[in-house]
Amino acid sequence: MATSSLWTDYQADKAYDEMINALGNVRPLCSTLGQHLQSLGVDALKARRSAAEAAILEMGITFTVYSEKGNIDRAWPFDIIPRLIEFQEWKGIEAGLKQRLKALNCFIDDVYNEQAMIKDGLLPADLIHSSSNFRPECVGMHPKFGSWANICGSDLVRDGAGVMYVLEDNLRVPSGVSYMIENRVVTKRVFPELLQNLNVMPVDTYPAQLFEMLVSIAPDGNEHPQIAVLTPGIYNSAYFEHAFLAQRMGAELVEGNDLVVKEDNCVYMRTIKGLEKVDVIYRRIDDLFLDPEVFNKDSTLGVKGLMRAWKAGNVALANAPGAGVADDKVVYAFVPEMIRYYLNEEPLLPNVPTYLCSDPEQQAYVLEHLSELVVKPANESGGYGMLVGPHSNPKEIKKFHKLIRANPRNYIAQPTLALSTCPTLCNDHLEPRHIDLRPFILQGEHSFVTAGGLTRVALREGSLIVNSSQGGGSKDTWIINTEQ
Amino acid sequence: MLSRSAERLYWLARYLERTENTARLISVTMNLIYDLPYGTEVGWHTLLTICNVDAAFNERFKIPSEQNVSRFLLADPKNPSSLLSSLSYARENIRTSRELMPDEAWEQVNKMYLYATNNLDSLSNRRGRVIFLQKIMRGCQRFTGFIAGAMSRNDSYRFISLGRNIERADMTTRMIDFGTVLLAENPNPVMREYENTLWLNVLKSLSASLMYRKQVRQRIKGKEVLHFLLKNPDLPNSVDHCLQEISYSITKLPNSEALITQLNNLEQQMLSTNIAEITPTELHQILDNLQAEFNTLHLKIAETWFLNQLE
Numbered sequence: 131m132a133t134s135s136l137w138t139d140y141q142a143d144k145a146y147d148e149m150i151n152a153l154g155n156v157r158p159l160c161s162t163l164g165q166h167l168q169s170l171g172v173d174a175l176k177a178r179r180s181a182a183e184a185a186i187l188e189m190g191i192t193f194t195v196y197s198e199k200g201n202i203d204r205a206w207p208f209d210i211i212p213r214l215i216e217f218q219e220w221k222g223i224e225a226g227l228k229q230r231l232k233a234l235n236c237f238i239d240d241v242y243n244e245q246a247m248i249k250d251g252l253l254p255a256d257l258i259h260s261s262s263n264f265r266p267e268c269v270g271m272h273p274k275f276g277s278w279a280n281i282c283g284s285d286l287v288r289d290g291a292g293v294m295y296v297l298e299d300n301l302r303v304p305s306g307v308s309y310m311i312e313n314r315v316v317t318k319r320v321f322p323e324l325l326q327n328l329n330v331m332p333v334d335t336y337p338a339q340l341f342e343m344l345v346s347i348a349p350d351g352n353e354h355p356q357i358a359v360l361t362p363g364i365y366n367s368a369y370f371e372h373a374f375l376a377q378r379m380g381a382e383l384v385e386g387n388d389l390v391v392k393e394d395n396c397v398y399m400r401t402i403k404g405l406e407k408v409d410v411i412y413r414r415i416d417d418l419f420l421d422p423e424v425f426n427k428d429s430t431l432g433v434k435g436l437m438r439a440w441k442a443g444n445v446a447l448a449n450a451p452g453a454g455v456a457d458d459k460v461v462y463a464f465v466p467e468m469i470r471y472y473l474n475e476e477p478l479l480p481n482v483p484t485y486l487c488s489d490p491e492q493q494a495y496v497l498e499h500l501s502e503l504v505v506k507p508a509n510e511s512g513g514y515g516m517l518v519g520p521h522s523n524p525k526e527i528k529k530f531h532k533l534i535r536a537n538p539r540n541y542i543a544q545p546t547l548a549l550s551t552c553p554t555l556c557n558d559h560l561e562p563r564h565i566d567l568r569p570f571i572l573q574g575e576h577s578f579v580t581a582g583g584l585t586r587v588a589l590r591e592g593s594l595i596v597n598s599s600q601g602g603g604s605k606d607t608w609i610i611n612t613e614q
Numbered sequence: 615m616l617s618r619s620a621e622r623l624y625w626l627a628r629y630l631e632r633t634e635n636t637a638r639l640i641s642v643t644m645n646l647i648y649d650l651p652y653g654t655e656v657g658w659h660t661l662l663t664i665c666n667v668d669a670a671f672n673e674r675f676k677i678p679s680e681q682n683v684s685r686f687l688l689a690d691p692k693n694p695s696s697l698l699s700s701l702s703y704a705r706e707n708i709r710t711s712r713e714l715m716p717d718e719a720w721e722q723v724n725k726m727y728l729y730a731t732n733n734l735d736s737l738s739n740r741r742g743r744v745i746f747l748q749k750i751m752r753g754c755q756r757f758t759g760f761i762a763g764a765m766s767r768n769d770s771y772r773f774i775s776l777g778r779n780i781e782r783a784d785m786t787t788r789m790i791d792f793g794t795v796l797l798a799e800n801p802n803p804v805m806r807e808y809e810n811t812l813w814l815n816v817l818k819s820l821s822a823s824l825m826y827r828k829q830v831r832q833r834i835k836g837k838e839v840l841h842f843l844l845k846n847p848d849l850p851n852s853v854d855h856c857l858q859e860i861s862y863s864i865t866k867l868p869n870s871e872a873l874i875t876q877l878n879n880l881e882q883q884m885l886s887t888n889i890a891e892i893t894p895t896e897l898h899q900i901l902d903n904l905q906a907e908f909n910t911l912h913l914k915i916a917e918t919w920f921l922n923q924l925e
Contacts, residue, residue: 189717190709190724364710377713387921388618400617402769402919403868 136172138559145548146292147562148213159216159610166324167211172558175210178320179555182210185319191312193598194367206309207603209554210320213565213585217331217611220582223286223294226479227569228577229469231282234299234456235573236472238278241455242268247471253464257488260539261458262509263302265417267424267437268452274347277573279456280448281340281412283307286567286583287482288550295482295547297566299465301449301457303414307336307570308371309604310584311378317606331581331609336570337378340412343574344379347446348409355409357381358399360389362415362431367599372414381412391435395442410446411436417451448574459508459542460486483545487538496543497534500527503543505534518594520546549594552605554587564588566596567607582607615769621920622711623770627777629704630723634754635785636697637747639665639792640684642819644740649811654804658683660795664788667695684743689734697750698734701727714770718760726753772863776915779863783856784908787901789816790843793836794901798894813839820851840889840897853904857881860911873914880907 140150149160156164167175183205192203215223240246241258248255258264283304285297314333318325341357348355361372363385376383388399389408398405413420419429421436439445455461463484466477485492485503496503505517517530534541551562569583585605586596596602639661647656659678662668667686670693675682690696705727712720729749736742758778765771793816797809805812814834817823820843823834829846830838846852861877864870887900 187728188721188725190720364706369710373710373712381713382616382619383713384616385618388616400921402615402617402620 136167136175136559140553140560141562144551145562145564146288146290146550148288148550148552148565150553150562159612160214162328163212163214163324166321167553167560175555176558179210182208182316182320185316186312189312189315190370191309191316192370193309194365194369195599206312207589207598208313208316209563209587209589209603209605210317211553211555211560212317212321212606212608213552213567214608214610215567215582217609217613219294220609222478223569224579226296226477227284227571227579228573229473229475229478230284230296230299230465231279231571231573231577233465233469233472234282234301235277235279237461237468238450238453238456239272239276240472242271242278242452247468250471252467252471257460257539258455261455261461263417263452263454263458265452265455268450271441271450271452273450274350274446275573275575277347278450278453280343280347280450280572280574282571282573283568283583284571286479286569287547290548292550293480296465296479297482297547298459298462299457300568302416302454303368303449304568304570305368305371305414306568306584306586307580308374310570310580310582310607311336312374313584313604313606328608329611331611333581333607336580337375339572339578340375341379341381343572343576343578344381344410344412344446344448346575347448349443349446352409356399356407357410357412358384358389358408360384360386360411360413360415360433362386362419366414368414375412382408384408384411386415386429386431386433389433389436391433391439395435395439395444397433397436397439397445408445410448412448417454420447420451457509459484459506460488460539463542482547485543487534487541487543493534493538496541497531500530500543502546504546505530505541505543508540508542516595518546521592521594546594549588552585552587554589554603554605556589556591561591563591564594564596565605582609615773617919617921619711619714620769620773621916622707623714623773624777624915624920626704626707626711627774628781629700629707630754630757631778631781631785632695632700633697633704634751635781635788636687636695636700637750637754638819639789640687640743641747641751642789642792642815644744645818646812646815649815650808651804654802654808655800657796657799660792660799661687663795664791665695667693681738684737688743688746689737698730701730701750716760716764718764719757722753722757722760726750726757729753769867772867773919775863776860779856779859780908780912780915782851783853783860784905786820786843786851786853786856787904787908789819790840791898791901792816793839794894794897797836798898809836810834816843822849822851825849837890844887844889845885853884854881857884867919869918873911873918876911876914880911883907 149157151157186205186208191206193206195202195204247253279301283300283306286294287297288294311334344357345355359372359376359381361369361383373383384399390398392398397408399408415431418425420432422429422432423434424437440447463486466481469475469477485496487493487496501519503519507515517526549564549566552565553560554563565585565587567583567585570580572578585607587603587605588594588596589603590601643661658680661683662671662678671686686693688697691698693699705723708720708723733746736746761774793812796812813836814823817826817839826842830842832838844853847854849855864873
């Protein structure tokens with residue numbers, strides 16, 4: 131292998147590499163892929179990368195970046211080398227993810243009703259009420275099947291020892307699933323021969339599963355509900371995905387002013403025939419913009435009266451308003467406890483050890499070890515407002531020292547994980563780049579997990595930030611069944 | 615179908631048709647120049663007049679030369695009716711209607727847009743322009759063909775058809791106007807000598823010369839061409855045919871009673887207009903009136919089906 135220019139200086143020894151083991155050999159799972167890359171050589175791979183980039187432009191797979199000069203549609207950054215996971219390992223992860231979302235839904239339902247876990251002393255009460263995602267307006271509600279968070283995107287990372295951890299659960303409006311599906315479409319064009327020879331699980335059943343889940347949560351007695359995807363509009367960074375999912379489900383893609391709530395507390399959309407009733411809304415708008423009658427009064431994205439309709443049981447909203455209370459990095463720390471409490475099971479997937487800055491003892495530890503830890507705000511997403519200790523300077527450390535002391539509830543800290551790496555085509559050879567994985571979990575009447583998910587890759591050397599808004603890219607993820 | 619979606623599809627079709635027609639217009643003007651004796655002046659400013667963009671042009675350029683007019687009508691992002699602007703509005707409308715159409719429809723428009731933005735430099739010379747215009751016209755035809763072959767005749771399709779035919783009828787009147795104005799304005803007797811060449815090129819710009827020969831069975835004459843392009847019920851680009859297509863779509867859409875009446879009146883009025891014995895100035899007036907009627911029709915369509923923000 132060392133003789134090939136493709137792998138020149140491939141240094142996989144610092145972290146767990148998904149393809150190359152500690153001895154520098156290709157892992158058995160990846161042997162076919164490894165041989166194929168080798169036989170293609172650098173030039174053929176570069177040609178296929180160009181073909182992939184052209185396909186992405188023509189298919190219009192974009193995401194929107196906000197900048198001072200206006201919003202720009204950028205081509206989706208994609209690395210052609212796939213990331214492989216063994217089917218048996220995946221089965222375990224899948225079960226763990228379903229278990230986790232079930233427990234989280236039990237928790238949300240509990241928070242807005244009995245608050246049994248708090249009464250039993252297993253959760254500090256002020257933790258819930260101080261959460262910026264707790265919505266008092268939702269108290270007393272019971273969505274169908276107890277499913278508040280119907281769509282969840284959980285971020286998984288593998289540490290140096292190869293153990294897969296859950297890093298966070300995104301329960302508000304997680305995005306990325308359309309890119310997971312499109313990545314496979316592009317890969318079919320790039321490596322058709324490989325996909326034919328390996329037993330790779332398909333990923334494009336997701337829209338049908340999403341549709342079925344949305345049908346299952348429709349108000350009772352409606353077998354053919356009208357389903358709509360509610361988007362903030364064409365300037366939203368995930369608009370591509372909203373349109374994509376609506377198209378794949380055959381659902382209507384609506385904006386706030388396409389909808390109206392009448393005196394009968396039902397939601398209608400404005401069509402060429404007049405008003406038509408809507409039964410289920412997959413909303414991609416944050417809670418606070420959903421209904422100017424209840425939340426942000428100035429919101430022009432939402433629909434006046436939507437909460438009234440939801441509370442009257444005339445429309446299902448996915449995810450339910452208030453579900454974000456569990457999408458809080460402080461609440462995250464208690465998920466293993468929730469699994470034991472609500473499901474009476476042991477967690478199948480481990481949490482990353484988490485220090486709560488609201489606890490004086492833990493805060494003291496965090497402040498002393500800032501240069502080793504990753505500090506995250508409790509309610510941010512997109513990788514914003516973070517401190518990565520080992521990559522920071524004294525000025526930043528000082529800043530976070532202040533921030534934490536000023537608002538301890540808003541911060542948690544975790545040890546810096548040596549995220550696993552995966553070979554990535556950089557210029558004209560392969561280099562290890564850090565990756566994570568975002569599978570998508572559905573829960574309505576039944577649970578469903580995507581086969582793999584969206585592998586995000588930090589394209590900058592050494593970087594741990596995988597978010598597409600901050601220089602991250604993506605890879606196709608192959609769940610491979612080696613047994614058949 | 616959502617009112618918003620109906621509006622987007624309607625505009626998508628209008629902008630794409632406009633893109634194709636702008637390409638045809640420039641193309642036919644260039645062809646005409648090759649056919650006329652060397653040195654005959656073809657007023658490039660005529661194109662500006664028939665597109666109603668004289669004022670906007672004069673703000674940005676001094677001389678209506680071939681270079682300037684071509685650039686303004688094809689590639690100027692600040693001219694909202696340039697080919698590039700039309701194509702990018704079309705792309706924006708289809709990008710936001712992807713849930714209503716097969717993926718290939720979007721990819722086709724997107725591909726054409728990428729081609730256009732990557733090849734603007736080639737527009738500076740005639741050869742480059744010819745290739746560019748060919749590609750755009752073909753791209754638009756491919757889209758139309760794909761839609762015809764792959765889309766169910768549902769409401770989405772009807773709004774696409776509506777937009778396309780209103781724009782097409784409008785453009786056909788402008789093409790006729792192009793010939794009329796050239797003849798009326800040009801003091802050079804050469805232009806009148808070549809009148810038939812001029813009308814042949816107008817027919818060609820609408821891909822209608824063969825159909826004319828087959829149907830009219832006469833050598834090309836101004837009055838016959840006029841009649842053919844306005845009143846022939848079978849030619850897809852004729853005003854009458856476009857009105858019939860519009861009528862067909864409208865009849866199948868909900869709440870269309872008032873529109874049907876309005877449309878029938880317009881068609882009767884157009885068919886009963888005597889175009890045999892009129893001066894170019896009168897003809898120009900008739901064409902102007904027709905364009906105004908198309909706009910009234912558009913406003914009624916918007917009022918009937920599109921998202922009404924005043925509700």
